[in-house]
Amino acid sequence: MASVSSFCSSSSTIKSEKLFKKTTTKAAAATATTFISSSIRSLRKDPTISSPLRSNLIGQNLNRLQDLSRTQSVAREVPADFSNNEVVPVEKKGLEKDSYALWRRYVDWMYQHKELGLFIDVSRIGFTDEFVEEMEPKFQAAFRAMQALEKGAIANPDEGRMVGHYWLRNPLLSPNSFLRLQIENTLESICKFADDIIGGKIKPPSSPVGRFTQILSVGIGGSALGPQFVAEALAPDNPPLKIRFIDNTDPAGIDHQIAQLGPELASTLVIVISKSGGTPETRNGLLEVQKAFREAGLDFSKQGVAITQENSLLDNTARIEGWVARFPMFDWVGGRTSEMSAVGLLPAALQASTLSHQGIDIKEMLAGASLMDEANRTTVVKNNPAALLALCWYWASGGVGTKDMVVLPYKDSLLLFSRYLQQLVMESLGKEFDLDGNRVNQGLTVYGNKGSTDQHAYIQQLREGVHNFFATFIEVLRDRPPGHDWELEPGVTCGDYLFGMLQGTRSALYSNDRESITVTVQEVTPRSVGALIALYERAVGIYASLVNINAYHQPGVEAGKKAAGEVLALQKRVLAVLNEASCKEPVEPLTLDEIADRCHAPEQIEMIYKIIAHMAANDRALIADGSCGSPRSIKVFLGECNVDDIFA
Numbered sequence: 001m002a003s004v005s006s007f008c009s010s011s012s013t014i015k016s017e018k019l020f021k022k023t024t025t026k027a028a029a030a031t032a033t034t035f036i037s038s039s040i041r042s043l044r045k046d047p048t049i050s051s052p053l054r055s056n057l058i059g060q061n062l063n064r065l066q067d068l069s070r071t072q073s074v075a076r077e078v079p080a081d082f083s084n085n086e087v088v089p090v091e092k093k094g095l096e097k098d099s100y101a102l103w104r105r106y107v108d109w110m111y112q113h114k115e116l117g118l119f120i121d122v123s124r125i126g127f128t129d130e131f132v133e134e135m136e137p138k139f140q141a142a143f144r145a146m147q148a149l150e151k152g153a154i155a156n157p158d159e160g161r162m163v164g165h166y167w168l169r170n171p172l173l174s175p176n177s178f179l180r181l182q183i184e185n186t187l188e189s190i191c192k193f194a195d196d197i198i199g200g201k202i203k204p205p206s207s208p209v210g211r212f213t214q215i216l217s218v219g220i221g222g223s224a225l226g227p228q229f230v231a232e233a234l235a236p237d238n239p240p241l242k243i244r245f246i247d248n249t250d251p252a253g254i255d256h257q258i259a260q261l262g263p264e265l266a267s268t269l270v271i272v273i274s275k276s277g278g279t280p281e282t283r284n285g286l287l288e289v290q291k292a293f294r295e296a297g298l299d300f301s302k303q304g305v306a307i308t309q310e311n312s313l314l315d316n317t318a319r320i321e322g323w324v325a326r327f328p329m330f331d332w333v334g335g336r337t338s339e340m341s342a343v344g345l346l347p348a349a350l351q352a353s354t355l356s357h358q359g360i361d362i363k364e365m366l367a368g369a370s371l372m373d374e375a376n377r378t379t380v381v382k383n384n385p386a387a388l389l390a391l392c393w394y395w396a397s398g399g400v401g402t403k404d405m406v407v408l409p410y411k412d413s414l415l416l417f418s419r420y421l422q423q424l425v426m427e428s429l430g431k432e433f434d435l436d437g438n439r440v441n442q443g444l445t446v447y448g449n450k451g452s453t454d455q456h457a458y459i460q461q462l463r464e465g466v467h468n469f470f471a472t473f474i475e476v477l478r479d480r481p482p483g484h485d486w487e488l489e490p491g492v493t494c495g496d497y498l499f500g501m502l503q504g505t506r507s508a509l510y511s512n513d514r515e516s517i518t519v520t521v522q523e524v525t526p527r528s529v530g531a532l533i534a535l536y537e538r539a540v541g542i543y544a545s546l547v548n549i550n551a552y553h554q555p556g557v558e559a560g561k562k563a564a565g566e567v568l569a570l571q572k573r574v575l576a577v578l579n580e581a582s583c584k585e586p587v588e589p590l591t592l593d594e595i596a597d598r599c600h601a602p603e604q605i606e607m608i609y610k611i612i613a614h615m616a617a618n619d620r621a622l623i624a625d626g627s628c629g630s631p632r633s634i635k636v637f638l639g640e641c642n643v644d645d646i647f648a
């Protein structure tokens with residue numbers, strides 16, 4: 001039953017909508033503004049409505065305020081406390097439309113990193129000077145937190161861990177010489193190992209080619225997304241060592257990767273990546289690959305490499321089985337910020353070009369990240385690229401995630417950037433509680449693929465539909481390597497079209513009050529990719545401080561893992577019950593109620609039905625009566641009875 005206050009919230013919203021529609025005079029606009037503001041206040045305080053609904057309703061109301069401001073051209077009376085005291089109010093005004101004023105804003109706020117050739121344009125985000133001023137203390141606190149983090153503070157208090165991904169690209173910053181040496185030695189051993197593999201010094205034992213030709217990376221989440229993004233962005237066209245990924249426990253997906261390797265399995269280097277060394281999907285991928293090796297008569301241990309924390313299950317397995325190599329994953333590096341650790345560096349270093357016989361230049365990636373980190377250490381918001389992004393995110397999403405971030409790289413090779421950012425941003429910022437234990441349900445939704453492709457898919461909605469996002473364009477100035485360009489019509493190249501599409505979409509969105517950031521790089525190189533990763537890692541860290549959350553843990557992920565474990569445990573009980581009934585003479589097919597009863601889990605009947613339907617679809621349970629489409633009617637038994645299991 002809807003509680004009184006949740007009813008009030010939604011009725012306020014309806015009323016504010018009506019008021020908004022009726023508003024024709026300044027006086028009416030003022031009344032509407034006051035009413036909408038108070039609706040926002042009530043929504044923020046109402047504990048009885050779900051947080052997605054709350055965000056949605058607040059977002060709608062903020063949009064109305066913005067629209068009111070635009071139509072009435074009056075200074076806004078926006079509530080100073082529409083949220084809890086932690087959140088700085090975002091006083092939305094109509095976006096600047098005068099082209100000279102916009103040009104001034106563009107030039108005033110343009111960020112340029114000369115050495116990296118990277119620009120950030122925040123002029124199409126409508127933050128005001130007052131907002132920047134109000135945010136200043138929060139930014140100074142965020143900078144202090146970042147300094148402490150870089151010095152080795154326990155920045156992940158829930159897990160009692162340091163957060164050290166910044167040391168990976170500047171080991172001199174490490175809080176002690178032990179960590180510095182660990183980083184430096186690991187980098188050295190990665191480079192040496194990659195040289196030995198590419199140069200054929202380390203060979204697969206049974207390949208007729210006499211060297212490794214393929215890499216199969218097994219890992220998930222932070223142990224896959226960075227390497228996938230970097231491979232897509234930087235791998236050479238015809239690499240002698242091509243990388244593939246198993247990043248799921250989907251048997252068909254795994255079969256597909258193994259089938260595509262075919263006889264080249266004999267010359268495949270398998271890199272198993274897992275910080276914890278115990279992630280089920282990764283373990284399953286490993287077991288499936290090991291089975292394929294056995295079936296092909298190959299010795300997996302001569303072709304397997306592990307990247308994991310010391311003494312994890314994976315580490316111990318690799319050590320005991322004598323795999324080719326093991327590389328460390330450090331306790332103080334989180335999965336989603338691990339691209340500059342062995343997790344990202346080893347796969348990158350192995351993706352060599354046929355011409356140079358060198359892998360992706362990982363030292364350049366590290367240099368790009370290090371230069372970006374350096375720029376992000378300034379405490380002047382306007383000169384700090386990551387802080388600028390965080391400022392825009394805060395403004396655009398009200399500091400409470402009311403707007404989504406649509407990431408649109410206009411470059412095919414950056415297709416996976418938004419997918420990579422999805423984990424980095426959403427796993428870091430999507431938190432139920434803040435650092436003081438208040439329920440805040442924070443987050444920032446990220447999605448996107450690439451332009452101009454997406455212009456032919458969902459840009460229609462962005463331009464004209466629900467106003468629940470801001471965009472980030474990633475622009476790459478260099479269209480293709482020099483000497484290859486040609487004009488496909490007088491004065492216009494193919495790349496000019498891509499450029500035109502980006503600029504056109506940016507303008508079209510802005511003219512309809514859709515805000516955007518543009519990040520520009522000269523080229524997609526190891527250096528610029530390293531810089532982009534570092535830019536967003538720091539922006540996420542700063543933003544997390546602004547909204548007072550721990551960006552470095554992921555307690556919510558555990559709930560799904562735990563529930564999955566419970567489903568599998570229930571499946572084992574179901575199997576035991578079915579086995580016992582199927583071993584009877586004659587076989588005793590069971591209804592779902594009977595199975596649930598015998599499992600002592602009547603409340604789990606729906607899950608038991610799903611388990612049976614899944615097993616039946618995979619020929620592991622047989623339906624004696626009825627069909628899965630009418631659950632009440634089915635009777636189930638197992639095709640084979642295993643007497644040993646009954647007495648086990």
Ligand SMILES: O=P(O)(O)OC[C@H]1O[C@H](O)[C@H](O)[C@@H](O)[C@@H]1O
Nearest residue numbers: 221222223274275276279335557
């Ligand atoms: O590297 P692993 O320990 O296998 O973890 C892989 C992934 O597991 C979980 O889903 C975490 O939420 C991710 O942050 C992590 O990247």
